[in-house]
Amino acid sequence: MSKDIMADLKRDHIVKLLSKGVRPDGRKFDERRPLTIQTNYIRSAEGSARVQLGDTDVIVGVKMMVGAPFADTPNTGVLTTNAELIPMASETFESGPPDPESIEIARVVDRGIREGHAVDMTKLCIEPGKEVWIMFLDVHVVDYDGNLFDACNIGANAALKTAVVPAKRAGKGEDFPMPVQHTPISLTAVKIGEHILVDPTHDEERVADARLTVTILENGNLCAMQKGLNGSFRADEVFKVIDLSTRLGADVRSRI
Amino acid sequence: MGGTPTDIKLIDANGRRIDGRMPDELRPLKIEAGVLKRADGSAYVEWGHNKVLAAVYGPRECHPRHAQDPTRALVQCHYNMAAFSVDDRKRPGPDRRSQEISKIISEALTNVVFTEYFPRASIDVYIEVIQANAGTRCAGLTAASVALADAGIPMRDLVASCAAGKAADTVILDLGKEEDNFGQADIPVGYVPRTDEIVLLQMDGDLTIDEYKKGLGMALEACKKVYEIQRDALRRRYHARATEVPAEEPVQAQQEGA
Numbered sequence: 196m197s198k199d200i201m202a203d204l205k206r207d208h209i210v211k212l213l214s215k216g217v218r219p220d221g222r223k224f225d226e227r228r229p230l231t232i233q234t235n236y237i238r239s240a241e242g243s244a245r246v247q248l249g250d251t252d253v254i255v256g257v258k259m260m261v262g263a264p265f266a267d268t269p270n271t272g273v274l275t276t277n278a279e280l281i282p283m284a285s286e287t288f289e290s291g292p293p294d295p296e297s298i299e300i301a302r303v304v305d306r307g308i309r310e311g312h313a314v315d316m317t318k319l320c321i322e323p324g325k326e327v328w329i330m331f332l333d334v335h336v337v338d339y340d341g342n343l344f345d346a347c348n349i350g351a352n353a354a355l356k357t358a359v360v361p362a363k364r365a366g367k368g369e370d371f372p373m374p375v376q377h378t379p380i381s382l383t384a385v386k387i388g389e390h391i392l393v394d395p396t397h398d399e400e401r402v403a404d405a406r407l408t409v410t411i412l413e414n415g416n417l418c419a420m421q422k423g424l425n426g427s428f429r430a431d432e433v434f435k436v437i438d439l440s441t442r443l444g445a446d447v448r449s450r451i
Numbered sequence: 452m453g454g455t456p457t458d459i460k461l462i463d464a465n466g467r468r469i470d471g472r473m474p475d476e477l478r479p480l481k482i483e484a485g486v487l488k489r490a491d492g493s494a495y496v497e498w499g500h501n502k503v504l505a506a507v508y509g510p511r512e513c514h515p516r517h518a519q520d521p522t523r524a525l526v527q528c529h530y531n532m533a534a535f536s537v538d539d540r541k542r543p544g545p546d547r548r549s550q551e552i553s554k555i556i557s558e559a560l561t562n563v564v565f566t567e568y569f570p571r572a573s574i575d576v577y578i579e580v581i582q583a584n585a586g587t588r589c590a591g592l593t594a595a596s597v598a599l600a601d602a603g604i605p606m607r608d609l610v611a612s613c614a615a616g617k618a619a620d621t622v623i624l625d626l627g628k629e630e631d632n633f634g635q636a637d638i639p640v641g642y643v644p645r646t647d648e649i650v651l652l653q654m655d656g657d658l659t660i661d662e663y664k665k666g667l668g669m670a671l672e673a674c675k676k677v678y679e680i681q682r683d684a685l686r687r688r689y690h691a692r693a694t695e696v697p698a699e700e701p702v703q704a705q706q707e708g709a
Contacts (some may be wrong), residue, residue: 295554298547310655407652417663420638420654425561427648430667437660 206387206402213390219398220249225439227394232349232450234357242358242373246350249396250340252284255332255350257358257373261321261365262329272319272327276305278334278347285339285397303381303421304334304347307410311379311418313355318374321367328360341397344408344421348381353451379418380447381410382440386426393439407433409440413448459633461619469630470499474623477613477673478586482593482680484601484688490577492602494684496594499627500584505594506577507602513573524569528557528576530591536583552588559592559612559641559651565605574604585631589614592641592651597681601688608645611678614638615666617658622665624673638666642674 209219218224228249237243240256264273278301280288293301308314319328332354334347358373385395385403392399400406404426410419417437422428428436461469468474478499487493490506497503513519530552534543545553560576576598578591589612596610616626618634626634636656642649649671658666 293547295550298550299554302547302551306655310657412657415660417654417658417660418656420652421555422649422652423555423558425558427562427643427646427650428652429647430649430671433649433652433667434664437663441660 205398209399209402210388213387213392218392220396224390224392225443227443227447228396230349230447230450232353234353240354240358241361242354242356244350244353244357246346246353248342248346248349248394250338251342251346252336252338253343253346253350254335254337255347255354256335257354258331258333259358259360259365260329260331261326261367264320264324264327269324270320271316272314273329274305274309274314274316274332275329276301276308276332276334276351278304278336278343280336280339280343283338284336288336288339299421299423300343300347301334303344303408303419304351305332306419306421307348307379307381308332308351308355311377311410311412313352313375313377313379315374315376319360326367339397341395341400342383344383345381345394348379348410349447349451352378352380356451377412378448378451379410379412380440380444380451381408381419382436382443382447383408384436384439385424386428386432391432391435391439393443407436409437411437411440411444415441459629461630461633462621462623466621468618468623468627470627472627474621475669475672477625477676478627480677480680482597482684484597484684485692490598490602492598492600492604494594494597494601496590496597498586498590498593499625500582501580501587501590502582503587503590503594504579504581505591505598506579507574507595507598507604508577509574509602510569510572510604511575513571518573519571521570523566524564524572524574526557526561526564526566526574526576528553528560528578528595530556530578530580530588532580532583532587536580552591555651555653556588556592556595556641559610560595560599562648562650563596563607563610563643564599565607568605574599585626585628586614586639588612588651589639589641593677593681597684600685608643609678609681610641610643610650611674611681612639612641612651613670613673613677614640615670615673617656617662617666622662622669624669636662636666638663638670640667640670640674642671642678644675644678 236245242257406423492507592612617636618630641651
């Protein structure tokens with residue numbers, strides 16, 4: 196309740212700033228926050244990354260397990276993505292089973308990695324129809340200041356790039372590097388009034404009308420998209436976010 | 452989601468699709484408003500081989516209570532697939548896919564409902580997919596907005612929905628099951644025709660930016676057609692109501708006459 200009133204008050208303030216072309220933290224509308232990526236952050240994971248995007252801080256771990264393939268894809272490994280929005284990260288996160296918000300984040304990150312064919316899943320087949328590698332992509336949010344979609348996407352890409360499939364431990368031959376072939380990078384923008392801002396902070400997200408995440412491959416093709424929140428976009432605004440994603444994504448990709 | 456390589460020919464030499472449609476052709480769409488008795492509003496959508504029911508209850512007290520918003524009503528959508536709606540039996544109950552769809556449909560509908568008229572209340576929208584054949588979220592959203600109107604919920608406009616995508620290297624409208632399973636991309640869209648706003652938008656697969664623009668344009672045009680069919684369903688419903696003999700008065704008249 197008190198938070199809603201704060202959001203209303205902040206909304207007026209933020210909208211006033213935006214109309215002068217200024218964001219609360221002084222960034223340009225098309226400027227991402229500082230990004231740091233630390234890979235091989237967790238020893239017990241097969242691949243991992245800690246990503247700080249401004250004050251948002253997420254840890255992504257890759258774990259591998261031998262299991263059965265899905266009946267309709269007997270020759271490919273299995274990808275499972277999960278996001279934990281733990282109470283440590285924000286006063287609005289609660290422990291317990293995943294809520295719609297964390298499910299949406301996990302599914303949008305998953306969609307980028309899966310549809311962008313980041314990993315050659317056919318190389319994660321051990322015995323067709325019987326045994327494949329199950330790849331768990333677990334996202335742990337430890338500090339929340341908005342734009343989990345992009346922080347988690349960057350973390351997932353970075354963790355996969357450094358992952359090693361633990362074949363020896365499982366008695367399935369020699370260890371081998373994760374067969375990464377593409378780097379699908381997402382960019383999230385929000386709409387506040389008539390303004391489109393990339394990489395929103397928590398405050399900006401809280402007053403935003405609508406949100407759009409666009410995931411793009413190195414060849415410039417689109418592989419995933421998700422609109423969120425109650426507001427709307429016009430088609431020209433969608434195309435603008437696609438442009439921004441193309442432009443800013445290339446820089447992020449070069450950092451991974 | 453996504454596509455897997457296949458030998459099935461999705462588009463033939465004449466440019467016809469597996470069910471005989473042209474690339475920019477919708478599947479047959481039938482909408483009926485007010486199909487359920489108990490619910491405050493309802494709709495039935497038959498879209499190709501999809502069969503979807505939507506029911507609206509409310510505005511009513513919001514449960515759980517802590518979710519109440521003192522300034523407006525919540526639009527809470529529950530998308531559910533019947534166990535028998537797909538070839539391999541679906542395990543009953545909400546899964547992650549259905550929870551995500553529920554969330555984005557709730558958001559799309561919230562956009563058009565005058566939620567500020569009903570503080571603390573909940574407007575519950577139940578979407579039941581009883582037969583699924585690709586495009587159920589679009590069919591569900593299309594049904595749900597007709598059901599909301601049927602329930603007399605004040606709205607800015609209806610939300611119309613349709614998907615475009617890509618199969619056999621061709622940008623196509625309203626993907627069927629084979630095209631969804633073996634195609635290359637899917638773009639579900641929810642659109643408010645009166646204000647030219649996109650309120651639901653997703654995409655998965657692989658598209659160049661030009662293909663995407665073409666697909667989105669196709670989907671928006673199709674939404675306008677869907678919108679006309681929605682409006683027609685509501686017109687038929689209320690025309691029928693207006694010509695119905697009122698239930699209360701004749702009974703009284705008979706008693707007086709006796």
